[in-house]
Amino acid sequence: MPDPLIRIENLVKRFPMGENSLTALDNINLSFQRGxxxxxxxxxxxxxxxxLNIVGSLDVPTEGRVTVLGKEVGNLSNQDAAALRNHHIGFIFQTFNLLPVYSVFENVEFPLLLQKAEPARRREAVMQALEWVGLADRHDSRPNQLSGGQSQRVAIARAIVKNPALVLADEPTANLDAENSHIILKIMERLNRDLDCTFxxxxxxEKVIGYLHRKIQLEDGRVTADERFRPSREGEE
Ligand SMILES: Nc1ncnc2c1ncn2[C@@H]1O[C@H](COP(=O)(O)OP(=O)(O)O)[C@@H](O)[C@H]1O
Ligand SMILES: [Mg+2]
Known part of the structure; x- marks a missing residue:
C-alpha cells in the first residue's frame, strides 16, 4: 500500500468557549488513499x-496529527499552508463563494493567478475546466446571471482548474434542488475517475450519499461507522 494521501491520527479539535472548551472532534483516526x-x-x-477545514490546512489540530500529501498540517507556516492549498487542494462550498464582480472566466482563473501561472496556460486551463463542467459558453457571464446549479459548476471548475490532488467539498448540494444535485454529483464522479482526483x-x-464509494459517519465529533461500497483504486490493484 502506498502512503495515504491523507492520514489522520488521534485528531482532537477543541474550540475555546468562555472558561471551558467545546470538543468538536474527539480522537479521529482515518486515512484516505489517492482516488x-x-x-x-x-x-x-x-x-x-x-x-474538512483541518484537512484543507485552513485550521490546525488541537491534538494529534494530520498529514496531507506528506505534510503535517499542524506544523506548516502560514506560507507553506497557503502553498499546499494553492497547488494541491481545491475547495467547493455550500454557498458557491463566487466573486460577484468577476466574470465566470475570472472566477475560475483566480487560483491560477495565486500560482502566478502564465496567461496562455491560464486561458487554456480555465477553458478546459469550464468544458469539464459544461459551461465554456458562459465564460463571459457574471455569477448573478447563473442559476444555483450553474454557480456550483463554476465553483467545481475553479476547484479543479489547478489539477489538484484533492478536492474538499463542504455540503456541495445543500443549496441545490434534486436535479442539480444529481448533475453536480455526476460531474464530480467523472472528474474523480478521469482526473484521478480524490474527493x-x-x-x-441522502441524494449525495448514494454516489459515495465510502461513507464515514460522524456523530458528536467521533467516527461511528466507516463503510466502503466500492473498492478504492488502490484496493482494485
Ligand atoms: N470557530 C468555532 N468556534 C467555536 N465553536 C465552533 C467553531 N466551529 C465549529 N464549532 C462547533 O464545533 C462543532 C462542530 O461544528 P461543525 O464542524 O461546523 O459541524 P458540521 O459541519 O457537522 O455541522 C459544533 O458544536 C460547532 O458549534
Ligand atoms: Mg458544516
Missing amino acids: EFAGLVGPSGSGKTTL LFSTHD
Whole structure:
C-alpha cells in the first residue's frame, strides 16, 4: 500500500468557549488513499466542516496529527499552508463563494493567478475546466446571471482548474434542488475517475450519499461507522 494521501491520527479539535472548551472532534483516526470518493456524513454540528477545514490546512489540530500529501498540517507556516492549498487542494462550498464582480472566466482563473501561472496556460486551463463542467459558453457571464446549479459548476471548475490532488467539498448540494444535485454529483464522479482526483465531501443529503464509494459517519465529533461500497483504486490493484 502506498502512503495515504491523507492520514489522520488521534485528531482532537477543541474550540475555546468562555472558561471551558467545546470538543468538536474527539480522537479521529482515518486515512484516505489517492482516488477515493468519500463522504463525511452526519447531522449538523457533528464536526464535518471542522474536519474538512483541518484537512484543507485552513485550521490546525488541537491534538494529534494530520498529514496531507506528506505534510503535517499542524506544523506548516502560514506560507507553506497557503502553498499546499494553492497547488494541491481545491475547495467547493455550500454557498458557491463566487466573486460577484468577476466574470465566470475570472472566477475560475483566480487560483491560477495565486500560482502566478502564465496567461496562455491560464486561458487554456480555465477553458478546459469550464468544458469539464459544461459551461465554456458562459465564460463571459457574471455569477448573478447563473442559476444555483450553474454557480456550483463554476465553483467545481475553479476547484479543479489547478489539477489538484484533492478536492474538499463542504455540503456541495445543500443549496441545490434534486436535479442539480444529481448533475453536480455526476460531474464530480467523472472528474474523480478521469482526473484521478480524490474527493472528500461532507453532506447530510441522502441524494449525495448514494454516489459515495465510502461513507464515514460522524456523530458528536467521533467516527461511528466507516463503510466502503466500492473498492478504492488502490484496493482494485
Ligand atoms: N470557530 C468555532 N468556534 C467555536 N465553536 C465552533 C467553531 N466551529 C465549529 N464549532 C462547533 O464545533 C462543532 C462542530 O461544528 P461543525 O464542524 O461546523 O459541524 P458540521 O459541519 O457537522 O455541522 C459544533 O458544536 C460547532 O458549534
Ligand atoms: Mg458544516
